[in-house]
Amino acid sequence: MPDSRFRVSYILVIILLGILVFALGFTHYSTKNPQNVYQIYIDGEIIGTVESKTDFEEFINKKEESIKKKYDVKKVEVPNGVMIKEVTTYNNNIDSNEEVYKRIVKKKQFTIKGVAITIKNKGEKNVKPKYIYVLKKQIFDDAITQLIKSFVNEDDYKSYMESTQKEIVDTGKVIKDISIAEDITYKSSYISIDKEIFTDSSTLAKYLLYGTTKKQSTYQVQEGDTIETVANANKLNVQEFLIANSNFKSENALLYTGQEVNVGLINPLISVVVEINGVSDEEKNYSVNVQYDENQVQGVEYVKQEGENGLYRVSREYEYINGQLSDTINLNTIELKPSVDKIIVKGSKEIPHVADLSHWAWPTDTPYTITTYFGYRWGSMHAALDIYGPGYGSNIYAANNGTVVETKGGCVPGNISCNGRQGNYILINHNAGNYYTQYMHLSSILVKEGQVVSRGQKIATMGNTGEVYPTPNSSSPYSGTHLHFAAWRGYPHRGGTPFDPFTLYR
Secondary structure (H helix, E strand, O other): OOHHHHHHHHHHHHHHHHHHHHHHEEEEEEEOOOEEEEEEEEEEEEEEOOOHHHHHHHHHHHHHHHHHHHHHOOOEEEEOEEEEEEEEEEOOOOOOOOHHHHOOOOOOOEEEEEEEEEEEEEOOOOOOOEEEEEHHHHHHHHHHHHHHHHHHHHHHHHHHHOOOOOOOOOEEEEEEEEEOOOEEEEEEEEEEEEOOHHHEEEHHHHHHOOOOOOOOOEEEEOOOOOOOOHHOOOOHHHHHHHOOOOOOOOOOOOOOOOOOEEEEOOOOOOEEEEEEEEEEEEEEEOOOEEEEEEOOOOEEEEEEEEOEEEEEEEEEEEEEOOOEEEEEEEEEEEEEEEEEEEEEEEEEOOOOOOOOOOOOOOOOOOOOOOEOOOOOOOOOOEEEEEEEEOOOOOOOOOOOEEEEEEOOOOOOOOOOOOOOOOEEEEEEEEEOOOOOEEEEEEEEEEEOOEEOOOOOOEEEEOOOOOOOOOOOOEOOOOOOOEEEEEEEOOOOOOOOOEOOHHHHHH
């Protein structure tokens, strides 16, 4: 009997222990089931865990209604640098959507889906690219079109785009090409709302034109104002004024008292390049040939032959960058009518080193183009004439008799700071009326300091040394070719005053 009871008790204990082990094992297994959750990272650092990615993103969308209204978007995205990663875990510690949202807000700005635009200058590795952010690429495309119309007449632009330009019969102009000088790339991206994101093309077009979204300066027209006087008073040239006020078609347009006009200085972020082919009939001014009669005393003067202007038909290719003439190439020149020199005979028993202030020689060959006049340009005074024509290496002449007081050479194209940005240059003292003339950006110099030169004497050749625009490079070695021709009363930069060289020829 005792053995039988002992066996029964032993069996019961075994059964009870089995039940206990089973119960404990089941409980442990049931509380450690793996589950799929979503871990939230900021820049690689985990900041929380949420149960559902979809619920979390919907929670953000509800919290950021103001962003959706501001940008008229349907969805607000997580910030850049935030990653949501699905994991399988036994850890039951789940954060609320609110908790994780607040942690993100403290460190990052939310994003919206848009387009990031990168603008790079071609061939200029040291210039930082510009970035523009828009909701849609079409906004940027429309803004570019509006920007182009700031520099190109709308009717001309339409004819060019529709290929309906009229061919040149005798004279006229046609647009050959319109392009953007910079490299522009587009990339769909999630853009942080702390960036300036453009939502309409008009605002972006003004930003591309002025380089800022700030309100531009305006001016109220006074009685007697003209476009030229308003532009000069606000350190603009006429072309810059017309670009900033596209409702005016020419510098001769009338202003009325009280009219408000824009006088902000344009600073385009993109270079709109317009190439134009043009044919025009241009007068060739007759030359004045002064002959000296050694049998006559100084002061004796008479006209041996009256002068008569000639006429040329000139074909050119023009390049404009943001409305400013940057380069021109003579394609063909036909003489329609030859010019006749005016011959003046003057008595002289020696070659005078003193200028005859009544007659000045033009400093370049013809035909020529004035690319920049004396006056304000890009917010500063351009105290000279920029003359192009007929091209690189063409002749440069002394405007009048005088003494060469300065020559500076040694510059090569592309060195914009050579001789203080002037490049190779010559300065002549005309020894009368305190007049000096200056010839800059030369290719070669043919005279030396102290030399007496005569009116119309070849003294140099045209070049593109020093600071010129556009800057010459290996693919375009003759870019920026022109003569910077300056006239001074008094020694330049030593008390002298520059004046418009055109007044010498009037």
